[in-house]
Amino acid sequence: MKKIISMILIGLMAFGITGCGNEDATTAPKTETKVENSNEQLAHYPVTITTYDYAKNPVKVTFEKSPEKVIAVYQNSIETLLALGLQDKIIGVSGLDHDVKDEYKSEFSKLKHYEKTPTKEEVIGLEPDFILGWYSLFSEKKLGDVGFWHERGINTYMAQNSGVIKPDSLQNEYDDILNIGKIFNVENKANEIVNNMKKEIEKVKDLVKEKEAVKTVILEVEKDGVYRIYGEDSIGGDIAKGVGANLVAKSSGKMGNEDLIKLNPDVIFTVYYGKEIDKESALKSIMTNEGLSSISAIKSERVHPIMLSEVYASGIRTLDGIKTISKGLYPELYEDK
Structure with missing residues (x-):
C-alpha cells in the first residue's frame, strides 16, 4: 500500500511540474513581445530635430522619448498629428482656418479646443512636453520665444513654411511631416503620407x-x-x-x-x-x-x-x-x- 501511495504522490508531483512548465511557456511570448517593443523604443530614441527660434536661427532639440502631452496650434499642426494617429497625445488645440477634414472630426471633437490661442500662462498650466505651431506663435505677444520653453524641458517645433524659411516649398512640407514622424516614432505613416503627395505630382506631370x-x-x-x-x-x-x-x-x-x-x-x-x-x-x-x-x-x-x-x-x-x-x-x- 505504501508503494502505491508513493507512486501516486510521485505522479502528482510530476504533473504539477509539467503544468507549471506549460504555464510559463504560454506567458513567455508576451514577456518577449514587451521586451521587443521596449527595445524598439530604446533603439529609436534619442531623436534630435532641427527647429528654429524667433530670430530664425536653427535650434537643435532632442527627444528622449515620444511626447505625451502636446499642444498643437494651427491647421497643419493639428491635422498632421491626427493623420499620424496621435490624437491621444494632444492636450490642447487652437487656430483653425477651416473645419478639420471629415475623417478626423470624430477624434477632433474629443480634444480641448481653444477658440483663441491659449496664453503663456494657460499653456504653463497645461504642463505640456511639446508645443507644435507656426513661427508667429512664438512671438512675445503670444507664447514667447522657444528658449523660454526649452529651459523648462518643453520642446517646440515650427512649421518651416509659416515664415521661418524662404522660399516656401513642397520639400519643407514633406520635411515637417517626416520630422513629426521621427519625433513620435511613426515614420512609416509619415513616409506613406509624403509618398502619396509625391506620387500625385508625378502622375499629373506624366499625364x-x-x-x-x-x-x-x-x-x-x-x-x-x-x-x-x-x-x-x-x-x-x-x-x-x-x-x-x-x-x-x-x-x-x-x-x-x-x-x-x-x-x-x-x-x-x-x-x-x-x-x-x-x-x-x-x-x-x-x-x-x-x-x-x-x-x-x-x-x-x-x-x-x-x-x-x-x-x-x-x-x-x-x-x-x-x-x-x-x-x-x-x-x-x-x-x-
Whole structure:
C-alpha cells in the first residue's frame, strides 16, 4: 500500500511540474513581445530635430522619448498629428482656418479646443512636453520665444513654411511631416503620407507632359482691385510649377487690376479662409469684377476657389492642394473621377 501511495504522490508531483512548465511557456511570448517593443523604443530614441527660434536661427532639440502631452496650434499642426494617429497625445488645440477634414472630426471633437490661442500662462498650466505651431506663435505677444520653453524641458517645433524659411516649398512640407514622424516614432505613416503627395505630382506631370502649359495665377483678394499673389516661392506656386503650369505671376507680392489684365491668365485660383474670406465671396469678387472681364480665365469661367490651408503651411492638405490645382488646370484628367 505504501508503494502505491508513493507512486501516486510521485505522479502528482510530476504533473504539477509539467503544468507549471506549460504555464510559463504560454506567458513567455508576451514577456518577449514587451521586451521587443521596449527595445524598439530604446533603439529609436534619442531623436534630435532641427527647429528654429524667433530670430530664425536653427535650434537643435532632442527627444528622449515620444511626447505625451502636446499642444498643437494651427491647421497643419493639428491635422498632421491626427493623420499620424496621435490624437491621444494632444492636450490642447487652437487656430483653425477651416473645419478639420471629415475623417478626423470624430477624434477632433474629443480634444480641448481653444477658440483663441491659449496664453503663456494657460499653456504653463497645461504642463505640456511639446508645443507644435507656426513661427508667429512664438512671438512675445503670444507664447514667447522657444528658449523660454526649452529651459523648462518643453520642446517646440515650427512649421518651416509659416515664415521661418524662404522660399516656401513642397520639400519643407514633406520635411515637417517626416520630422513629426521621427519625433513620435511613426515614420512609416509619415513616409506613406509624403509618398502619396509625391506620387500625385508625378502622375499629373506624366499625364500632361505633351500638353501646352496653362497660364496660371494664384491670388488672394485683399480689397477691391488689390490682390496678394502666391508666386513661385509659395506652396501653391511650387505645386503649380510641379504639375506643369505656366505661373505667369511668378513673384509673391501685391498686384492691381491693370497688372492682372496684362498677365491675362487662362486659370485663376482665388484663396479663401475662415470667416474673413469665405469660398463664395472669394469667387464672386473675381467673377463679378467688371474691371477684369476681359481676362481669359473670367471669360471662360476658369476661376477656382482654393483653401488657404492648401497653399500655405499646408501639412497633410498638401495633397488636397495638388489635386485642387491639377483639377483646375486639367479638368479632363478628372472627368471620370
